[in-house]
């Protein structure tokens with residue numbers, strides 16, 4: 001498979017159904033290739049049955065497919081073992097699971113959690129909730145003026161009480177890439193554990209959890225060409241020693257008496273109830289799809305479009321790129337404002353030209369406040385986007401300015 | 407949706423000022439888009455609106471609607487303005503606002519209603 005415009009777009013039935021659509025909202029959710037939809041349909045049509053408990057062929061097939069999906073995920077991020085992979089409902093669930101299943105038992109009153117100001121609410125609110133409950137303190141890491149994180153700045157925030165750094169790999173507003181390796185090394189040398197929010201990066205940047213040496217890593221299926229309702233939490237195996245289940249129920253137990261319950265092995269004890277079976281199968285298929293295309297091919301395709309888009313937008317009067325103005329520093333995501341036009345008006349007018357973008361605070365209200373803007377308009381790219389989409393956006397924005405008589 | 411009326415009023419809204427001697431004031435915001443509006447109303451002895459104005463920031467729909475509401479509310483009775491619904495707003499705007507943006511048009515209406523219900 002190549003990234004040539006005609007073949008790749010063929011994989012996405014939504015684009016065939018809407019041939020004039022310019023879908024520039026992949027950072028919110030990516031479109032799903034037919035192979036993912038087919039893999040899920042195949043489960044539903046041919047071997048839909050519950051996992052782990054059936055003693056018949058279909059259930060065995062479903063169980064194998066579900067557990068194979070875990071292996072596919074483990075291999076994709078180079079985890080040491082598939083035991084380190086917990087299936088969740090998404091990034092948000094994964095981060096909450098670390099907060100409630102691990103941090104709640106390990107952190108004490110007065111301990112500190114470092115969080116960059118640019119985090120998505122899903123990597124901020126769970127920590128605020130936990131901090132309030134156990135009397136921990138959140139220390140907010142302020143980015144450089146252009147929104148990027150200077151890895152040496154972490155020294156300003158580390159203290160004897162720091163226990164955890166919860167940090168995004170790619171900002172969903174600015175598109176900036178966090179220099180994780182340097183930051184994690186520094187944190188590691190101070191005994192600080194690191195959780196990485198890989199929601200925006202897993203479909204475009206190669207992730208090797210052993211090389212990164214992060215302690216936890218979270219992502220969602222639906223932003224990586226997979227289905228909604230499935231996510232992943234990677235847990236470095238040794239942390240299971242201090243981690244307790246948050247939900248109880250079927251599947252997570254070994255034996256239950258009226259007096260006492262013993263838990264199943266990891267990772268199953270963190271997956272109470274019937275898991276998202278079709279979704280896990282779909283996610284595995286999506287990761288295989290990404291692998292087949294090649295992350296480096298995907299990345300260079302998206303990078304070229306992003307750079308072209310920056311160039312096109314930068315020459316439009318009154319437009320302001322949020323974050324670094326320089327090319328190459330945005331990973332598939334560009335947020336911008338237009339002087340004199342509210343972000344929602346921009347998005348509504350672009351919609352009239354069949355251009356789908358997102359406008360608002362993008363679940364990053366503290367970042368918006370720091371940037372001093374109420375809302376931005378955000379365009380984001382996926383493998384199916386083309387130069388056509390970029391030019392349509394640039395023309396669309398010129399039309400917005402014309403409509404507003406600017 | 408973006409008629410000249412809406413564009414022009416959003417750029418140069420009427421009654422965008424503070425009424426120092428206002429008898430009734432009220433504020434409201436749409437957190438998700440950052441729109442916020444404050445309405446000022448001056449009631450006379452007969453419970454009629456003798457002056458009306460607003461302050462705030464927001465999208466074109468929100469600002470144009472605020473401008474139109476403050477314009478149409480003048481010299482009306484409190485009861486009449488309280489009876490306004492989204493249908494009246496569509497008439498003022500000379501356009502129907504779709505579901506994705508209706509909140510922007512309704513915010514100024516909610517705020518003036520809030521002001522008029524203040525004792």
Ligand SMILES: Cc1ncc(COP(=O)(O)O)c(C=O)c1O
Pocket residue numbers: 027028090091092093120122123168170171172197199200220363
């Ligand atoms: C950086 C980042 N983190 C976390 C999330 C939350 O993902 P989900 O809503 O799939 O749990 C998102 C998605 O909006 C995101 O962009």
